[in-house]
Amino acid sequence: xxxxxxxxxxxxxxIGAYHILHGVDFDVPEGQVTMLLGRNGAGKSxxxxxxxxxxxxxxxxxxxxxxxxxxxATPDIAGLGLAYVPESMGIFSDLTVKENMVLAARxxxxxxELDTQRLEWIFGLFPALKKFWLYPAGKLSGGQKQMLAVxxxxxxxxxxxxxxxxxxxxxxxxxxxxxxxxxELKRQRTTILLxxxxxxxxxxxxxxxxxxxxxxxxxxxxxxxxxxxxxLQQRLLGLSLGAHx
Amino acid sequence: xxxxxxxxVPQAQFDWRPLALLLGLMAxxxxxxxxxxxxxxxxxxxxxxxMIIFVIASGLTLVFGLMDVLNFGHGVFIAVGAxxxxxxxxxxxxxxxxxxxxxxxxxxxxxxxxxxxxGAIGLAFERVIVRPVYGxxxxxxxxxxxxMIVGEEIIKVIWGPQQIALPLPSSLTGSWLLGSASIExxxxxxxxxxxxxxxxxxYTLGRTKVGLLIRAGVQDRxxxxxxxxxxxxxxxxxxxxxxxxxxxxxxxxxxxxxxxTPQIGAQVNTLIFIxxxxxxxxxxxxxxxxxxxxxxxxxxxxxxxPKVALFSNIGLMVAILLWRPQGLYPVTNR
Numbered sequence: 001x002x003x004x005x006x007x008x009x010x011x012x013x014x015i016g017a018y019h020i021l022h023g024v025d026f027d028v029p030e031g032q033v034t035m036l037l038g039r040n041g042a043g044k045s046x047x048x049x050x051x052x053x054x055x056x057x058x059x060x061x062x063x064x065x066x067x068x069x070x071x072x073a074t075p076d077i078a079g080l081g082l083a084y085v086p087e088s089m090g091i092f093s094d095l096t097v098k099e100n101m102v103l104a105a106r107x108x109x110x111x112x113e114l115d116t117q118r119l120e121w122i123f124g125l126f127p128a129l130k131k132f133w134l135y136p137a138g139k140l141s142g143g144q145k146q147m148l149a150v151x152x153x154x155x156x157x158x159x160x161x162x163x164x165x166x167x168x169x170x171x172x173x174x175x176x177x178x179x180x181x182x183x184e185l186k187r188q189r190t191t192i193l194l195x196x197x198x199x200x201x202x203x204x205x206x207x208x209x210x211x212x213x214x215x216x217x218x219x220x221x222x223x224x225x226x227x228x229x230x231x232l233q234q235r236l237l238g239l240s241l242g243a244h245x
Numbered sequence: 246x247x248x249x250x251x252x253x254v255p256q257a258q259f260d261w262r263p264l265a266l267l268l269g270l271m272a273x274x275x276x277x278x279x280x281x282x283x284x285x286x287x288x289x290x291x292x293x294x295x296m297i298i299f300v301i302a303s304g305l306t307l308v309f310g311l312m313d314v315l316n317f318g319h320g321v322f323i324a325v326g327a328x329x330x331x332x333x334x335x336x337x338x339x340x341x342x343x344x345x346x347x348x349x350x351x352x353x354x355x356x357x358x359x360x361x362x363x364g365a366i367g368l369a370f371e372r373v374i375v376r377p378v379y380g381x382x383x384x385x386x387x388x389x390x391x392x393m394i395v396g397e398e399i400i401k402v403i404w405g406p407q408q409i410a411l412p413l414p415s416s417l418t419g420s421w422l423l424g425s426a427s428i429e430x431x432x433x434x435x436x437x438x439x440x441x442x443x444x445x446x447x448y449t450l451g452r453t454k455v456g457l458l459i460r461a462g463v464q465d466r467x468x469x470x471x472x473x474x475x476x477x478x479x480x481x482x483x484x485x486x487x488x489x490x491x492x493x494x495x496x497x498x499x500x501x502x503x504x505x506t507p508q509i510g511a512q513v514n515t516l517i518f519i520x521x522x523x524x525x526x527x528x529x530x531x532x533x534x535x536x537x538x539x540x541x542x543x544x545x546x547x548x549x550x551p552k553v554a555l556f557s558n559i560g561l562m563v564a565i566l567l568w569r570p571q572g573l574y575p576v577t578n579r
Binding site: 052054073074075078079084086090092093094095099102103104106108109110152 | 453454457458460461463464465467468469470471472473474475476576
């Protein structure tokens with residue numbers, strides 16, 4: 001098996017006095033979608049933030065393409081080709097959609113320097129962004145904001161995209177729209193680490209899965225295996241896919 | 246990049262109401278003052294005063310908005326700027342008898358030197374005093390106030406504790422008569438410089454990527470870093486620029502008062518905090534509108550009811566915060 005693009009080994013994270021991650025281990029293979037699942041408070045978002053350097057790992061190591069990144073500053077980590085879509089989406093509300101995209105494109109000094117071909121591809125995935133190009137991002141709907149958040153992450157080619165609960169609070173039709181977009185990214189072999197509570201979405205997208213509980217990874221494997229095993233789903237997540245169908 | 250579809254979507258409506266308030270205040274001033282020429286004199290004086298306050302406060306609103314730093318030591322940069330002007334213009338006093346151009350050049354050199362020195366001190370101030378207390382508001386207030394006290398004492402050591410005269414060059418004294426209204430020359434210059442600073446800031450913030458980063462950083466610093474930008478460097482740059490602007494404002498305020506004391510910064514500090522609160526923390530346009538409102542209010546009430554003038558700006562702040570609790574042009578996500 002090829003070396004993973006991202007590897008976490010024994011990662012511990014403290015936030016103030018709280019010990020949140022207790023030795024997290026998992027790999028993200030290149031060109032696949034890895035789902036990070038778990039109950040609320042399991043440590044999924046903390047794991048993504050630790051990878052991005054927004055919270056420093058207090059022990060253990062995070063390696064990206066073999067390079068230790070757990071002591072690097074967030075901009076340096078992003079500079080290696082990691083993109084991050086936080087749970088809050090991180091949209092700059094006072095800026096227009098266009099300005100949000102210009103900021104995300106590190107090489108572009110203004111909108112004229114955006115990669116037009118890639119932008120048209122993004123507009124194909126999320127037509128609303130084209131429509132609201134000059135509109136303040138803060139006035140978009142929740143689903144449109146999520147589309148913008150994902151569009152920012154893909155406006156330039158990235159080696160790895162970390163996405164935190166994109167379906168949270170969205171209508172089913174919007175979630176379907178996102179699934180379609182993620183499937184398109186998957187088809188292009190974009191590597192994604194996706195935190196998700198929506199098991200249907202996880203099953204539709206995931207190649208690999210890591211399940212977290214109490215700040216540790218308690219299960220790793222192929223998503224298809226977990227999707228087939230209702231008893232395992234019940235034990236790890238307190239739900240079964242069958243109950244959703 | 247432009248799109249046809251974008252044309253069918255309504256763009257953001259610019260909020261004119263705060264600027265209408267400014268015009269409304271001017272319009273109210275006319276019947277209250279009674280005489281058109283006196284009103285014109287007071288209005289120009291108020292706008293010029295507002296422009297000077299804007300120059301001083303614009304740096305602080307960026308520092309406040311972008312860095313979330315309550316810098317109560319901002320006044321020390323104002324004082325340094327004013328005192329540097331006394332030294333530079335004193336050293337160039339032989340130019341005072343020269344042509345108008347030479348006199349204006351001496352003011353220009355004083356402004357540039359004041360900006361450079363205040364900016365350099367700002368760099369050290371950020372590194373030594375502010376950096377250890379990022380995110381700790383109470384400590385920021387205490388340590389930056391302490392920094393200002395230390396700064397004032399250093400100024401006393403260098404320039405002495407006494408008041409120093411900072412006379413205007415002869416070419417900037419006196420007034421132009423517009424009908425029977427008297428328009429002071431220096432105030433016109435001050436208004437011009439204030440407008441220039443506003444234009445440069447508006448262009449930088451609105452039309453450049455650095456400006457985009459600053460505006461984005463005011464809203465969500467963490468996300469800007471996650472996009473790969475070193476916001477710490479941007480912070481330092483903004484702090485230095487804010488300090489330099491305060492230095493420039495110090496020269497302008499010193500020339501406006503024509504005297505300089507070591508306490509000049511502390512005296513203006515209250516005024517600039519009122520302005521940035523009125524304007525909305527982090528908003529340059531809000532700071533601009535707020536400064537003009539404060540300048541006009543101070544001049545109108547100073548003429549109509551001098552005793553009321555003492556608390557007119559506090560009253561103005563209360564009224565505006567009752568109308569818009571987050572200021573005239575609030576920055577969202579804060």
